[in-house]
Amino acid sequence: MAQTKQKIFRFTFTHFFAMLLTVMFIVTVVLTFKLLTNDHCNCPRQETVIQYVAKPKHYTNKGYESNHKLAVLVPYRNRFEELMEFVPYIHDFLNGQRINHDIFILNQVDSNRFNRASLINVGYLETKSNYDYIAMHDVDLLPLNKNLTYLYPQQPFHLAAPHLHPRYHYEKFIGGILLINREHFNLVNGLSNKYWGWGLEDDEFYVRLKDANLNITRPENISTGMNDTFKHIHGKDRKRDTVKCFNQREVTRRRDRQTGLHDVRYKIISYKSMTIGSAPLTVINIELLCDRNVTPWCNCEVSKTEKN
Structure with a gap:
């Protein structure tokens, strides 16, 4: 009887030990796979988009005659008073x-x-998956003449033309308000990512459009002029960041053939759907990531610190 119990104990222990080894083997394989597939390097990543939140609602006005949907893209930072005036105005204008x-x-x-x-x-x-064209739109520029059309452009359409803009009048100027369809914006790889601070990014974009043999069109037969076609709501006390540090001046004078849509580095912090008056809008809170090996001038304060 004792021998039988001993045999049963040995048999049970052997099977338990075998099962334990099997489980340990499986756990080891799983952990090894995770270690091989997870990136533990703290090196800067080159991926374009890091998503953290759900997409917002879309407020498109169904039933309108146009089959094309416009995304009005407004670059923004600390311009609250202008924003409060801009959003209801441009919403009514487009309606x-x-x-x-x-x-x-x-x-x-x-x-x-x-x-x-x-x-x-x-x-x-x-926005590209839901919209056919974009308006690159400054928050401080309001169209006054109702004949300034925001219809879908077959070619890039510079609404704030030099002969109409209240401040900038040189021929290659394409800032302020520019309409461009999805295919053409993708064709030129978007805008350069090297322009931190104020100015020149639209001049570089002009060269991109010309290099792609795109024809920049502008409003014609507009009865108003430089003083009454647009309302410029930029405050006089607002300072522009025109500082040039490191080798920024030299680099940004040349056509950028390295950066664009494919390598813009950012994180979406949140989406906020809201209204101003009766005008709906979506605020996309964006953290731009800077590769200081490429554009150290994304923060000139570091340059001042190094000098001291």
């Missing part, structure tokens, strides 16, 4: 033209210098 549209405020929330071009690249990437 008056029966333009199927949504307004997206591209709010830069990081501590780097303002980068209008990268924000527009982000706005395009976040």
Whole structure:
């Protein structure tokens, strides 16, 4: 009887030990696989988009005559008074033209210098699946003449033309308000990501459009002029970030053939759907990521610290 019990104990223990070894083997394989597939390097990543939140609602006005949907992309930082005036105004203006549209405020929330071009690249990437064309739209420029059309453009359409804009009148100027369809914006790889601070990113974009043999069109037969076609609501006390540090001046004078839609680095912090008056809009809070090996001038304060 004792021998039988001993045999049963040996048999049970042997099977238990075998099962334990099997379980340990499986756990080891799983952990090894995770270690091999997870990235434990703290090196900067080159991926474009990191999503953290759900997409917002779309407010497009169904039933409008146009089959094309417009995403109004507004680069933004700390311009609250202008925003409060801009959103209801442009919403009513576009409704008056029966333009199927949504307004997206591209709010830069990081501590780097303002980068209008990268924000527009982000706005395009976040909206391209639902919209046929975009308006690259400054928050401080309101169209006054109702004949300024926001219809779908066959070629890039510069609404704030030099002969109509209240401040900028050189021929290659394409800032302020530019309409461009999804295919053409993708064709030129969006805008350069190298322009931290104020100015010049639209001049570089002009060269991109010309290099792609795109024809920049502008309003014709407009009865108003430089003083009454647009309302410029930029405050006189607002300072522009025109500082140039490191080798920024040299680099940003040249056509950028390295950066664009494919390598804009950012994180979406949140989406906020809201209204101003009766005008719906979506605020996209965006953290732009800077590769200081490529554009150290994304923060000139570091340069001052190093000098001291």
